[in-house]
Amino acid sequence: MTIADYARQIPNELVNAVRSMMIATSIVGIVLGIIALIWPGATLLVIGVLFGISLIVAGLFRIYTAFAANLLSGGWRFVLGLVGVLILAAGIIALFNPEESLVFLAIFIGIGWIFQGVADLAHAVAGSVHTPRWLLVLSGVVAIIAGIVMMAIPGLALATFLWVAAIMLIVVSVVTLVTLPKKIEEPTI
Secondary structure (H helix, E strand, C coil): CCHHHHHHCCCHHHHHHHHHHHHHHHHHHHHHHHHHHHCHHHHHHHHHHHHHHHHHHHHHHHHHHHHHCCCCCHHHHHHHHHHHHHHHHHHHHHHHCHHHHHHHHHHHHHHHHHHHHHHHHHHHHHCCCCCCHHHHHHHHHHHHHHHHHHHHCHHHHHHHHHHHHHHHHHHHHHHHHHCCCCCCCCCCC
16 A cells, blocks of 8 residues: 555545644744744743743642652652752742743753763764764764853843744744645545
């Protein structure tokens, strides 16, 4: 069976449902991308608030896990609960001061990229069998530089991220609209 044979077996109702969903999400993507380009400050503010909410949820989950994890020792449960309280407190602070939380988020991302870069360089030195050495070195260097830039100028880095992401969201949404699945014509007998 070919892919075309499989495509003919998909009912047109399902194709229509998928098309409708793709159209709706593409329109939302285009609108959100335009909003992010027109009002980057407001968009970053929303991201800061969402970051705060996600930290609150993560902190509450850790606290719940500390109480519910009966198989862990008391020490581990205490540490898990303490980490949960710290994450919860960071989330509350981020929620009430989303601009500052974005700087924290940028620094956190920068640190993560630096660690990823160091790990890539370590894999290059160790001689990975899965990835060419030069590619690991390139990836490691780029990640470290990106991490340093993100930590040194977090505001500009986040604004650039937002700008690039908004443009990509618009482009991907338009491409999705252009490549919508078509109904399969039923053969007439």
